[in-house]
Amino acid sequence: MKKKSRLCARWPEQRARLTQLRNQWQAEELLFGKPEWFAKKKRSWGISPTQWQGWVYAAVWTLVIALPFLMLLGRHRAPEAAVWLAGSLGMLVWDVRKLARTLAHRRQWSLGENDQPESATASAVNS
Numbered sequence: 001m002k003k004k005s006r007l008c009a010r011w012p013e014q015r016a017r018l019t020q021l022r023n024q025w026q027a028e029e030l031l032f033g034k035p036e037w038f039a040k041k042k043r044s045w046g047i048s049p050t051q052w053q054g055w056v057y058a059a060v061w062t063l064v065i066a067l068p069f070l071m072l073l074g075r076h077r078a079p080e081a082a083v084w085l086a087g088s089l090g091m092l093v094w095d096v097r098k099l100a101r102t103l104a105h106r107r108q109w110s111l112g113e114n115d116q117p118e119s120a121t122a123s124a125v126n127s
Helices: 002-028 052-074 078-111 118-126
Strands: 038-040 047-049
16 A cells, blocks of 8 residues: 555656656657757747758758749649648748747746846855
8 A cells, every 4th residue: 555655646746757758859859950050039930040050941941942833833833833832831830830839948948937037146146
């Protein structure tokens, strides 16, 4: 009986840890870009590149979307071009959304719920 009660007492801790690991895995799964390459925009929706890899990511997405679209239009295949444009833009929006969520999650995780900004913490430590 004691073993069972110890396991039951530890269950909320284990469940919280598993939930944390699951959320972390879901936030970072299947991304084309890496969150380290970007910063979340402060005034609007989306992300902006902060490293050269982020700029390459943006350039590659532009080429992947535009070149097939223009080639299909050049061959008078407007329905296929529209399908390509919708599908590729959908994938881009999905990836940017995942990157933005990962960045927000990491920022929230690094600050914690009750943490103060760096300047307030530094002045409290120096006092």
